[in-house]
Amino acid sequence: MPEAVLTGVKVRPLGDRVLVKPIEKADEKKSGIIIPDTAKEKPQEGLVVAVGKGKTSDEGKLVPMEVKSGDKILYGKYSGTEIKIDNADHLILHQDDILGILEK
DSSP, X not given: OXXXXXSSOOOOOOTTEEEEEEOOOOOOOBTTBOOOXXXXXXXXXXXXXXXXXXXXXXXXXXXXXXXXXXXXXXEOTTOSEEEEETTEEEEEEEGGXXXXXXXX
């Protein structure tokens, strides 16, 4: 996946895109085995940082976004484009790549 590095920049996604900060799960050690970073699975949970205005339908009407900033979401494992903002990993992905909103 392509990667970009941004510092001191505010990103506003366009259309039906969403800016997500992945949530890393705590390291799980089973029977004393430490798994190296290169062998760990990519996170599939994230926190929505910013959303676009929505998708334009074939009739020209704006279809509003179903997610909003602050939502905790579940997304596809290999979805989106990875970027770094102020040395923190983020993803930009389409709303269609979001599998669901995690609720308590």
